[in-house]
Amino acid sequence: MSTQQITQELRQWIIAQATAGQAPEAVLKSMLASGWNEDVAVAALEDTLNGFLAGHAQANGLPPPVVVPEPVLVEGAVALQAGDREVQVLATLRGPRVVVFGGLLSHDECDEMVELARTRLTRSETVQLDTGGNEINTARTSDGMFFAREENPLCTRIETRIAALLNWPLENGEGLQVLRYRPGAEYKPHYDYFDPAQPGTANILKRGGQRVASVVMYLNTPARGGGTTFPDVNLEVGPIKGNAVFFSYDRPHPMTRTLHGGAPVLEGEKWVATKWLREGRFE
Structure with a gap:
């Protein structure tokens, strides 16, 4: 052979x-x-x-594809070992690449993350692509904060787990971002990659290259609403405490069909932690 x-x-x-x-x-x-x-x-x-x-x-004048994070999914597998924790595989989609994981975080880890973030919340901002800075945007009506990578033992444990699950270097990830959505708050559909056509993108890419994948972790279960939507494929992932949705995009182009958003919270609050993964080491 x-x-x-x-x-x-x-x-x-x-x-x-x-x-x-x-x-x-x-x-x-x-x-x-x-x-x-x-x-x-x-x-x-x-x-x-x-x-x-x-x-x-x-x-066809498109950006070339790049290697992206990817869990090792043996056909028919219902669970994966992610370093220190077994994680359930609840749903998968190939185009776009989406995997829903069950139990990526324990309930205690979710509660601890919320409490660590609570006192540091400010009005969420989005990247201002014409300058590379940040700005408040009416499309994003949440409160949020960023942890530095490996800022505390909890962040280190979760980031190490994600690196093992997705076969991607820990240092290629941004720090965790925690968001709180109050009733009525939402994040309208958007892409997570940085648009190459925008003048501020070149400066952003100096810190580790393009974003190539996202992991959205649900830190609580809102009473109603707040799902993660993928409009191009009519998919909505329910925000269940401890679960997560992973999706990757091998080029900064709508052809990846990774347009996604946070549906309005209709009752209660929604807390999420997001991990963005880059092509190279994020500084």
Whole structure:
């Protein structure tokens, strides 16, 4: 098996499967069933698809795709080990890449995070892309604060867990942001990546490159409302205490279909902690 060669015919077959709509997992499963060594099959699949996607992007004037965080999901797995904690896999979506995790945080961790953040809350801001600074925006009607990366033992434990779960270096993550949404508060649909067309983006990218993934963790369960919505695919994730939704975007472009928002809280409060992951080390 170790002498198997990645031929042009194999690459053409992989591309044909991809253009026919086959998911990478299905293509890999078919290759393994045909007798391909797993390491050779994975290398052939990744190399071929990355090259194909980059060429397709260039031909159509799109940003090329980059490697993004991704949990190792064995087919049919209902749980994953995330360092110090087992996490449930509640739902997955391939396009856009979305995974809903159950029990990423314990209830005690959620409560501790809320109390650590409560006295530091201010009106939430958004990135001002024409300058690279921050501004208050009517699209975001929450209160929030940022922890520095590994600011305290709780942050370190959660960030280490996320790094293990998503196979992404801890130092490539921004510090955790905690938000509180009161009744009626929301965050209208938006993208988390930084728009390359905006003049302030170049300065933002100096601190670790583009954002490539987001993890939204629910620190409580509001009485009603407050779900995380993905309008392009008509998906809404319920805000259940301890659970989280992960989504990645391999290029700063709407084709990733990662438009998302925080639906209005209709009753009670919603508390969330968000972790953004960058291409490189975030300083």
